[in-house]
Amino acid sequence: MSKFVGVTELPPDPLFGLKARYNADSRSDKVDLGIGAYRDNNGKPWILPAVKQAEQKLITSHDYNHEYLSISGFEPFFNAAAKVILGGDSLAIAEKRVVSQQSLSGTGALHLAGVFIKQFYNGNHTIYLSQPTWANHKQIFEYIGFKVASYPYWDNETKSLDLKGYLAAIEDAAPGSIFVLHACAHNPTGLDPNEAQWDQILKALEKKQHLVLFDSAYQGFASGDLNKDAHAIRHAINNRIITSPIVICQSFAKNCGMYGERVGAIHIIATSQPNDALNRAIKSQLNRIIRSELSNPPAYGSKIVAKILSDPQLYAQWEQDLITMSSRIHQMRAALRGKLEELGTPGTWDHITSQTGMFSFTGLNKEMVDRLEQVHGVYMVSSGRASVAGLNEGNVDRVAKAIDEVVRYHSKSKL
Amino acid sequence: MYRTQLAKQVSTKRILLKQFSTTSQLSSWNDIPLAPPDKILGITEAFKEDKNTKKINLGVGAYRDNQGKPIIFPSVKQAETKLLQTETEKEYTPINGSKTFQNIVKNFIFNNSNKDANGKQLIEDGRIVTAQTISGTGSLRVIADFLNRFYSSKKILVPQPTWANHVAVFADAGLTPEYYAYYDKSKNDLDYANLKKSLAEQPEGSIVLLHACCHNPTGMDLTPEQQDEVLQIVQDKKFFPLVDMAYQGFGSGIPYEDIGFIRKLTALANSNKIPSFALCQSFAKNMGLYGERTGSISIITSSGEASKAVESQLKKLIRPMYSSPPIHGSKIVETIFQDEALLQSWLSDLNQVVGRLNTIRQTLYDRLDKTNYNWDHLLKQKGMFVYTGLSSEQVIRLRNEFSVYATEDGRFSISGINDNNVEYLANAINEVIKK
């Protein structure tokens, strides 16, 4: 391939690489805390009962087919999705200020948002990401050609929010910059601002007229309650805290357990006043972008979610399923913390239960994580992020003991 | 009426935000012009609004049965039912799709299910990198992005005419599309002499897009001898061949027989005369999985070593765009290919679909008035479309006077034709071609 230049072999994507190492490990008691997907108490993937029921209904319905969706996607899906995130009574929706389109799950929404913003946003094209953040954020925006910067978020000393640093970064950024906010269940730290802190953060963003890009990948996963987990977004929009442009990237991968079906949506609120002509133009441009990237989005997952959202019985089941998932994760947090405290593992472990969502930012360093993997067969991301969903009653003891061992090992070797 | 609607839409041109409001926040956005609507969609819209009960939609690129209804292939339905009963997870696949899916595609297409020794060799040598993509379009986009990053030339030669979206996909990925001669509308035939000439004039090392079979929109394919000659030009000019295969099976009714062109390429790759090429493949049409977005990109590399690098770079391109591909369609494909009985019933479903298209093509041909007009090209064309050769004026008359909707290039989607409307359609055409 002599006419190809610079095609060098890259190391695998860290998360997918972790999964490959885990799969290759022959130890029977290995534990996977790397995965970003829910596991039941037997460590098995779980298809939500609401999803199974919706699938049954969908494929037996007389008008089911595999026709192309329109470029914008499945309208019953993306309109209902807007209500899930903004609330059924959202004024922004009633005033037709929201442009919604289907996307290839959360990643596709972030990509589409980036491409659109890059082409049409008139502000400062620097994207600010939380420090730390989901590994793919940086790549998504750099791929499109943005300058990427970060704002302080996690204070490693106190294992809590660095609100001062956060607000200072908002203030110091050039007006009209772009801020990516995790709507809830921050990945990887599991640490979210409280309501008072959100209010401060949003007002600071408004003051500098920054574009606010909400990444909502875990709605319902933090508290088990869809409405509670949408607090920041609804406060910003429904209470008109933010008048600068708002873009919401919504994924149903985690809260419907439909990871591989790639169901998501983008919602753009370009101005705080209704402007039909502008919104039509935005929609037409989103369609143009989508058409030359993928023609039209995948049908199946969006039809399943639309079924759940439009059928009260399925919706109720879904809410129940969210509680099942979030409460099991909650119990595992408590169990892990309890065991570590029982063992007297050096350090404090209360952050494990104060964090929310799928992940815990354990505070273990890279050496400890390496040793966990090599000596104990417990796999997590090198940042010390553990997927709490990988814990269950059958393995939490072992994991606690393994963590205890690596913490003691490394604190000893320091002495 | 349709035409004036379209004209109005297009003339809305630029929406200057400042015209609509003076509040300061509007300066957040640059001028956002209204992008032109998709042509086919415009036709569908106008069709929906038409009250004529005899109206016919010849714009859609999806199969319709003899009652004019969309179908689910019975084999696909069976696979889905099975899947619903057995599926235990909806996890992410790897960035490039499941290994099972990749291997099915490699074996089905390049090994041609054990009929192509060259393809088999390429697979064994690790020279084929396959990734699941967002159907054919996503596949074209990923390879275009890849070539834009790593290939020495940005120029991509596409046939005149070609699928409407090709140019947009390539241009948006940063490549420079340019046409080569393909079809002579005045003769309703391939413009073969100019095709060769216009390719031979192009700079060495350009990328060239070739349709594997059932060329869209003309339905006219190169003969095997012509394919050899074109592949000789490809070798002489060291072009990089990018093959688009969206209609495998629609030529002969048998997918294994529609890939003669791929087999020529695997032979040339195996002897290193064309050391590398790429294939964009889609199950949208031949499995009726349109909206499930199921397809693949395969890159044939010069060595197993090169494959590893290519695969890692492909993943790097896909991860920030959409992370991983949608599973429903690929699981249907896997279910079908892993069950010999289902595989046979899919092949038979496809054969019936193509059979209906060919029968109705013949019926239309039989009913057309041949006194002043030669319709023989209809029977030479293959696939989902007939490229009628009607002028845009004639197409517009069909629309305005007969409620027959088609794109202005005179391309008819045959699947819109059936026993109930073929007579009406033929009469309408006979009317607009009257001297």
Ligand SMILES: Cc1ncc(COP(=O)(O)O)c(C=O)c1O
């Ligand atoms: C913070 C965050 N955003 C977005 C996503 C996107 O996920 P998907 O593309 O699967 O919806 C993820 C997934 O892990 C995530 O953690």
Ligand SMILES: Cc1ncc(COP(=O)(O)O)c(C=O)c1O
């Ligand atoms: C020539 C050609 N290539 C590619 C495609 C892409 O189709 P899809 O993205 O639905 O697989 C089409 C669809 O009409 C086509 O006609």
